[in-house]
Amino acid sequence: MQLTRRSFLKLTGAAAATATLAGVGLNKASASAAEPLRIKHTKEYPTTCTFCGVGCGVICSVRDGLVVNAEGDPGHPINEGTLCSKGSSLFNISYMFEEKGKPVPNPKRLTKPLYRAPGASSYEEKEWDDVLEMIAQRVKDTRDRTLVETVDVGGQQVTVNRTEAISWLGSAFCTDEENYLFHKMARGMGVINIDHCARL
Numbered sequence: 539m540q541l542t543r544r545s546f547l548k549l550t551g552a553a554a555a556t557a558t559l560a561g562v563g564l565n566k567a568s569a570s571a572a573e574p575l576r577i578k579h580t581k582e583y584p585t586t587c588t589f590c591g592v593g594c595g596v597i598c599s600v601r602d603g604l605v606v607n608a609e610g611d612p613g614h615p616i617n618e619g620t621l622c623s624k625g626s627s628l629f630n631i632s633y634m635f636e637e638k639g640k641p642v643p644n645p646k647r648l649t650k651p652l653y654r655a656p657g658a659s660s661y662e663e664k665e666w667d668d669v670l671e672m673i674a675q676r677v678k679d680t681r682d683r684t685l686v687e688t689v690d691v692g693g694q695q696v697t698v699n700r701t702e703a704i705s706w707l708g709s710a711f712c713t714d715e716e717n718y719l720f721h722k723m724a725r726g727m728g729v730i731n732i733d734h735c736a737r738l
């Protein structure tokens with residue numbers, strides 16, 4: 539038999555794989571009887587990793603409202619399927635393993651806003667509706683009170699419609715799309731002090 543370089547590599551590769559499987563006590567039958575995939579019966583959602591400004595693409599697999607798996611999106615141009623150690627642990631925001639290995643919702647996950655009143659030394663839990671109402675009212679009051687409609691430029695009144703009393707900070711915990719919307723909203727209100735921890 540004529541042994542080309544290519545067929546030699548195939549043969550040695552197959553031999554090495556067989557030896558490795560045998561060495562760890564696996565054969566074809568036992569490998570196929572492995573425990574079911576963690577992503578079985580899940581729905582996949584593509585999103586962006588929330589940990590840093592690199593913005594790696596992630597596919598989250600969701601079952602019964604829990605993200606049970608997160609892996610790099612191979613079709614994403616930034617990370618092409620890879621994730622660093624932080625991104626690989628993304629699903630732990632949603633759930634963790636109890637002692638017997640069963641996934642349970644992460645009890646440390648904050649699900650309600652915490653509010654510390656002026657002068658208070660501790661936080662209290664609030665309802666989302668109440669807090670969003672309070673924030674919206676304060677932003678509107680500040681914007682209305684400080685809006686500058688025109689400025690004098692060389693003797694001419696130029697329309698600017700801006701406020702310098704509010705600054706807006708985006709977050710790497712949000713997706714690019716969410717940060718895009720934040721930016722549009724801030725500009726729409728006349729906010730000009732806009733930044734982002736990852737300088738997106």
Ligand code: SF4
Nearest residue numbers: 587589590594622625
């Ligand atoms: S996977 Fe790592 S590098 Fe990529 S965005 Fe998340 S934290 Fe950043």
